[in-house]
Amino acid sequence: MAAMASAQARPPMREAAREIAPRDRLIVGLDLPSVEAAEAMIKRLGETVTFYKIGMELTYAGGLALAERLVGGGKGVFIDLKLHDIPNTVERATRQIARLGARFLTIHAYPQSMKAALAGAAGSGLELLAVTVLTSCDDTDLADAGYALGVKDLVARRAQQAKEIGMPGLILSPEETQSVRQLLGPEMQLITPGIRPGGTDVGDQKRVMTPTLAIAAGADRLVVARPVIAADDPVAAAENIVAEIASALA
Numbered sequence: 620m621a622a623m624a625s626a627q628a629r630p631p632m633r634e635a636a637r638e639i640a641p642r643d644r645l646i647v648g649l650d651l652p653s654v655e656a657a658e659a660m661i662k663r664l665g666e667t668v669t670f671y672k673i674g675m676e677l678t679y680a681g682g683l684a685l686a687e688r689l690v691g692g693g694k695g696v697f698i699d700l701k702l703h704d705i706p707n708t709v710e711r712a713t714r715q716i717a718r719l720g721a722r723f724l725t726i727h728a729y730p731q732s733m734k735a736a737l738a739g740a741a742g743s744g745l746e747l748l749a750v751t752v753l754t755s756c757d758d759t760d761l762a763d764a765g766y767a768l769g770v771k772d773l774v775a776r777r778a779q780q781a782k783e784i785g786m787p788g789l790i791l792s793p794e795e796t797q798s799v800r801q802l803l804g805p806e807m808q809l810i811t812p813g814i815r816p817g818g819t820d821v822g823d824q825k826r827v828m829t830p831t832l833a834i835a836a837g838a839d840r841l842v843v844a845r846p847v848i849a850a851d852d853p854v855a856a857a858e859n860i861v862a863e864i865a866s867a868l869a
């Protein structure tokens with residue numbers, strides 16, 4: 620009975636997500652060539668940024684040790700390795716990454732890989748995020764890769780599968796955030812890259828949105844790399860995004 624009472628008292632996850640401070644909703648991607656460059660950026664950003672993403676480039680340059688140091692220093696850490704391999708390999712790789720103490724790890728939204736990663740993360744605090752369709756892809760890119768579905772339908776299919784398999788969160792473009800939120804309901808954590816504050820360079824991203832519109836569409840957290848780390852003034856760029864997030868939530 621006590622367990623039931625505490626389960627009832629717990630707010631739904633989406634309610635809890637609304638309580639995330641605006642600053643903690645900005646995840647800065649450390650897409651930099653060396654640990655030294657990443658540490659210099661982290662030092663420069665100081666208290667402005669509370670959450671960092673370490674992707675492939677930095678991981679292959681020694682970034683996992685940096686991830687552990689960031690966790691030890693109280694920062695949120697998102698390991699963006701987009702795992703996808705045979706289930707045995709995905710499960711064992713996820714188990715290794717879970718030891719770092721990071722909060723998030725990405726897995727491509729293939730059912731086999733998602734199930735294997737959930738098995739590897741079992742018993743740890745690691746939360747797995749399913750990558751639906753990369754934000755650099757449009758319908759033509761999917762057709763080139765041999766997919767029959769376009770972006771919208773493939774994202775919806777993979778989002779639904781991720782929920783059924785038990786993934787706690789999704790990476791998706793801000794353009795699909797609103798429809799996926801409607802499809803999956805309030806509990807799934809939605810995290811969106813492809814964020815471009817007004818006036819910044821789009822680069823290779825094809826499905827982009829401003830921070831204000833992404834939050835209004837229902838994103839819980841935003842991943843931003845180049846608009847912060849390649850800015851002339853990264854602190855000002857990050858503060859402007861935090862301010863945009865705060866006013867979008869107000």
Ligand code: C5P
Pocket residue numbers: 648650674699750751752753754755790791812813814822824842843844845846
């Ligand atoms: O520089 P920019 O803000 O475009 O970087 C976006 C970051 O989010 C990159 O680190 C990229 O690898 C990552 N990402 C993405 N699209 C996904 C998943 C992750 O752009 N679907």
